[in-house]
Amino acid sequence: MVIKKQENDKISVLLNDLNSLQSYVNDIFTFSPLPICFISPIGVILEANPVFVKISNLSFNEIIGKSVEDFFDKREIKQVFNDTIEKGSVEGKEVWFSPKEKAEMPVQVFTRVRVDEKGEKVGYFLSVVDLTEIKRTQRDARGALMNILEDVKEEKNKAEEEKNKTLAIINNFADGILVLDKNDKILLVNPKAESFFEVNAKDLIGKTTLEFSKESPLWPLLEIFSKKAKEFFREEINIREELILETSLVSVVREEEKIGSLIILHDVSREKLIEKMKSEFVSLTAHQLRTPLSAMKWSMRMILDGELGKINKEQKDFLQNNYDSNEKMIHLINDLLNVTRIEEGRFLYQLISVDIGQIIEEAVRSHKELAKKRKIKLEFKKPAQKAPKFMMDVDKMKMALENLIDNAVRYNIKGGYVKVSLEKNKDKVEISIKDNGVGIPERQYPRIFTKFFRAANVIKIDTEGSGLGLYIAKNIIEAHKGKIWFESDVNKGTVFYVQIPIKK
Amino acid sequence: MAKKILIIEDDKLLRKVIGKKLAMENYKIVEATDGEEGLRLSGSEQPDLILLDLILPEINGFEVLARLKKNPNTFKIPVIILSNLGDEEKVEKGLKLGATDYLIKADLDPGEIVNRIELVLNKK
16 A cells, blocks of 8 residues: 555656646747747648747647648758658758748748657657848848949949040040149140140150150240149240140149149140231331321421411411320320230330339329319328339339329319329338219229220210220239229219339 | 431431421431431431431331441441330330430420430530
8 A cells, every 4th residue: 555655656746747847848839939840750730839820820720730831832841851851850941931821931941850769750840940031131232232333333334434535525625635643744645735746645655744855845845844843824835936835734633632734735826926917017007107196296396386487376276286186196006005015915024123102203293284284283192101112114103103193183173183192001002093073983883994995974074085094004003913993983083092012 | 516417217207307407406417218328328427416217118227226336437426216116125126236315206396306316415
């Protein structure tokens, strides 16, 4: 009896152990985040954990008893089982898994044979790992990579196309072009540049600018290049007697770093020839016009002075009018000659160091008589402190100031005034010419310094001005690196300001 | 004794007016209408001063001036250029070639020209 009780107790303990082991296994089976099922040797699902139920999109009862082949590609899963039988397990083979009413998904399948205590195969464990996300990520990454590669290819083609286009433009450009790298090595010479210098591009490419001798056809260009070092604009070079080029150099900059230079050669031979012809024409015409005007001036002066016999007052008045008109004509021709010289860019001649105050004084003095005749008070307010002497073309500076004073006197009212003042302001002198004359209509401000322009209210007073005075004055002041501007009020007066830097 | 002035000028009216003015100022006048004649008369007449135009038929005034200054027979005679070519380059060229003064016709009255002539003759 006792022995039986002892055995019963033992069995009871063992049963308890078995129950808790079963519960433990069940818990793990349920807990596993991986879909797991147990399959009979003939391929029928006998057990499935909740994750497997979920992934297959069926209920637990529907799964149990179903053939595992229903969930996989038949051929693939057969292979998996063959491998399992042969090797005891399969690890991570990729196959397609088909849940109910859902799209196929790529999975990795893991299997292991289960045997009983006698070593008989009683079935297989099967687990799957969903690869959908991994595959998608891989696919996306590959897609992105492909897109990038495609973009790069497209960009490369575009760049190639642009390069070809640019090259075609450069090769067919009407101007000569030379491209240098940042070390002044010649990278490109277009056909026009070849013909200008009568050279072959391949003899130049790869050489630096320092490698050329004085005998090189490129020498006149390189001379400017070495003198100017950085950039230059419209520098003229004489290549041959009949070929004058205007050359400009611009730096090629990428992201604030100089990567090379571009030299542009523009043929200006024709313009130069026309310019020369024009200048010769004007000069000759002016001379031809001045000869008879001089003869008239001299004769009339002698008659007016009574040197060729006595003349009566009426005769004298008539002749004086003629003399004055003749003088205006001479003045106009002088202005035209000056404008021609301004436009040829050879206006300033000799720069000497002088006291600008003295020049103003002379310009004022030469207008005293006209001012007196017109009953205008003309005065020069000298500076408290003498302005320093500086370099200028005296004749031209006087001409500019005379033109300004002349306008102020001429277009004034009877009894009006003209006040000229000079002041030194740091490294500049400032001159002002103030009048209380007719003023300048506001809508005509922009044109006041243009060639041949005369304001409407001024034409009413005097029909004979040339409209060149302010144009000439502006050019003279600017040739001295100065500035000229004005303030005006119609019928109240005008102030012209001139500012010139003191250059010793 | 009256000073002698040679006027080398191709324009008839100019020559006549300035000649008249100078005669009235008691100068003896010799006139030449082109460069060749001017050079010849400079040698033969030995004037006290030459008034020289620049644009002349055949040889121009600069050429005449250069030849006058090269000739030992004429190089001492003061030459005043009287022209309507007013470019500074021309003025400089004239003075470099040895002209004593350079006057622009249209800018001066006959009286002013006489003054400049007197200035040169008095310095001599």
